Amino acid sequence: MKRFAALLLVVLLFPVIALADGVVNVFNWEDYIDESVLKMFEEETGIHVNYMCFTTNEDMMVQVEANPGAFDVVFPSDYMVERMLNKGLLEEINYDHIPNAQYIMENLRNPDYDPNGVHSIPYMWGTVGILYNTTMVDDPVDSWEILWNTKYANNVFMLDSIRDSMGITLCSLGYSMNERDYPALRAATDKLVLQKTSGMVKAYQVDETKDKMVAGEAALALMWSGDAQYAIDLNSDLAFAVPKEGSNVWIDPMVIIKGCRNLENAEKFVDFLCRPDIAVLNCEEIRYSSPNSAAIELMGEEYTENPVLSPSEETITRCEFFHDIDETIMPIYTTLWNEVKNAK
Amino acid sequence: MRYDMQLPWWAWLLMGTALVLFILMVVISVRRNHGVKRSLFASPYTLWMLLFTIVPVILIGYYAFTGTDGTFTLDNFRNFWDSNFDMKKLVGEEYASTIPRGTVNVDTLTYSLWMAFLCTALSLLLGYPAALFMADRNMKLGSSLVVLFIIPMWMNFLLRTIAWMSLLEDNGLINSLLRSIGLEGVQLMYNSGAVLLGMVYNFLPFMVFPIYTSLSKQDINLSEAAADLGCSPMQALMKVTIPLSLPGVISGITMVFMPSVTTFFIPRVLGGGNTMMFGDLIESKFLTEGNWNVGSALSLIMMVLILISLSILRKADPNGEGGGIV
Incomplete structure (x- = not known):
């Protein structure tokens, strides 16, 4: 011992x-x-x-x-x-x-x-916008609506990030990206569910998207400007646009x-x-x-x-900052986002 | 990426203790006359289990039955049944009545159980013949097959799953091959099929090895005796070999079913996040939403389901011959 x-x-x-x-x-x-x-x-x-x-x-x-x-x-x-x-x-x-x-x-x-x-x-x-492959997209990319255009069905990468995906959808509906009211969030959710059920979305992901866009896996992707630039550096067919409805600047x-x-x-x-x-x-x-x-x-x-x-001054002025959505509102966002992810 | 090799003091302490205990155990098991109760040296393991298995389970139980304010509540389980439950409390009276019951959690669970069932069934169908080949003494290839099954496991399963991506992608290896011989490319990724493939690929060895072990332990004279007594090879297989290997099959089923039900990451990588499995849901409750209470309730439901399926399986292998996993 x-x-x-x-x-x-x-x-x-x-x-x-x-x-x-x-x-x-x-x-x-x-x-x-x-x-x-x-x-x-x-x-x-x-x-x-x-x-x-x-x-x-x-x-x-x-x-x-x-x-x-x-x-x-x-x-x-x-x-x-x-x-x-x-x-x-x-x-x-x-x-x-x-x-x-x-x-x-x-x-x-x-x-x-x-x-x-x-x-x-x-x-x-940076900003949030659409990274697209110019060889696969022949419409002008200047509106979020292109992410709902069935011509590009099964050709869109969305961000698996609640604030970003909900935010741009709110924006496309004319709401603020910092919306806290249920009806607006409901409308955005329905729009995202529609996007999914009509087969637009190829995948919801975050870090993988930039490399997959370089490889030409999809025509359009919701993307942050820096990741977009990284992809454009590697594949000159790619381009980035901040839609006219506005977007998030962060x-x-x-x-x-x-x-x-x-x-x-x-x-x-x-x-x-x-x-x-x-x-x-x-x-x-x-x-x-x-x-x-x-x-x-x-x-x-x-x-x-x-x-x-x-980005130009004009681009920045139509963009909006995110504000903190606190614990009393965030569960609404996450519940609705789970509904989108689970839609068949 | 830079990694700091400086470990905190308690990590050194833990490793040091483990090392010393290991040496002590070796010394004591070599020298029989020591006067120290041998069971004493099992106490570190008991302590380890207590700290890292029992305590976490208690914590999960605690979180599952309490609200964010720490008081007892069953709301977390109501939240499982009605995924809109929390939201209804936050949106205000006027909208709450318009919101139907949310089926996200229940749907995800049934989907996960279904996928796990498919994965287990497929693994069994593919794995049993493989185990038979591997255990067959007349097959020269048997032992090399064992090695081939083991080699991929030297690599981390996350990497192996990511590697599938470059095979299955639209511009991946398989589709490039198809196109180079003049065929149309097919979309292999971003669907449940790809998720199932990833699961079967990752969990197949857990089916094969228990079966292989129980088959290779079998006395070869048994099937020879069956043949001598007039059994055709098929009859010998059905009446002697397969029944005797059932314990291995049971433990294989357990070892595949359990990780499949709780799978996460694979749906995200190969399924493109289009379908959530229950593991993904629990992960997002803890990490993204920071809702440990509902996350714990979901985990608890999962654990109860696994316990139930284990107790059913145990009936099929009461003596724990398949390694006593069940």
Whole structure:
């Protein structure tokens, strides 16, 4: 028994990993950064980046709420910032410590979800639209209605994402994308059910769509602008359009979690990502629109002449931001969405 | 993608404890005279089961019978029966009466049971002959067949399922082949057929191996005796070999049916998310909707159904000869 106890003691003294003093815990979307940027940051500052990824906002929220101390810098979407703000999870940004924030475009500095950008700094932004294959579509793609045009039956990829698919349907019916009233949501659901029962939809998916569009698996797809640009880079037959009825414009900002352990390092990290040359690296890697005016200047015409990356003022004005749909309304959305998914 | 190899301290502790216990067990089983009760060394496993099986089941039970405010309620089960139940409470009086009973949850469950039944039946039909070949001592190919069945299992099942995608896609391998020999392409993916194919493909080994094991344990003299006594090979198979292999069949059925009912991911990848299975529904309750209470109620219903089917199967193999899985 003595030996047993001795062995147990050895186990208990098993090397406990010493907490390195220079660490920053970053929680970002999958595939949402140029990996070399992390290494550059570590080399320049000597701060170790503890890099973790999530796939959906909801996923992220569950983790952050369960263990707020584990994260310093997080990348939620706009409407999630609103919810995190309401729950008091966000630290105010000290702009004196983030000088590179000066490059953020003027018109993105006062977003609806976080007035005056007190708690967040934009990282990327983009729109939602239709990615289509010009060899398979001969009608003009300028309206959401084309996703209901039976000529393209069994040739449409929809996003398996409640807010996006419901949102564009609401939009096509002339409602706001942030609708909370049952009759409007009912109408959108019926329209989506019709889309499914008339055999329009080939698949509901998220991450697979871009590669499948490159492979020519479908004519039309509901898609985010960055993923669309990624696909267009690989297949020049593809094009992207933001319909005339309007659409969603979104921002994915960086936020710092309230009471985080490495505030100073977190600020350095956010500042680093706002540095123009770094913003260029990230923008060219993940193909979303950059909110960084100096970075855009560095990228030049290749960026500004690209309507997907750099949508016109007119396009942006007909788009709408998502607002947080809270727990009292969201179950309506999810119940209706399940009804769509289950329609035969 | 970068992965940090720094593990938290408790992970090291867990691994260290496991290692030390392993060494201790080996030492103790080699040296018989130790004076320590052997059953003591089973206690880590008991603890493990308690922590990772019993406690989660209790938690599921707790969530299933409570509302978001933590008070006792049966609403989560009403929600299973009427998927619009929660919504009716939120839309306001005037609309609530216009909403009919939602059948999404019940429909999904029956669809899953039907798919699981089909998958099990197909696996049995395909798997039994395969097991017979593999166990046949006169077949030279038998042992290589075993290896061929095992090799794909070295790879993660998610990857194997995704690999099917590049075969079945409209511009995938099969359709390209069809077109190159002048035939029309066919849409193989994004339907229930593709989901069933994926399920059978993934779960077939779980049918084949239990049957193979029970067949290869069989005394070859038995079927020889049957032949000596005038049985045709077919009669020997029907009257001797198959009845004796039933325990293997039962455990095969169990091992295929259970994962098929709870399948998720395969419908999303090969079915294009066009049809949800019960596993997908539970997953979305927990991850997308964050509704642990209804998610737990659905899981509980699922577990009860599995328990019922297990107890029915147990009647067919009371001695647990097929490995006692049931």
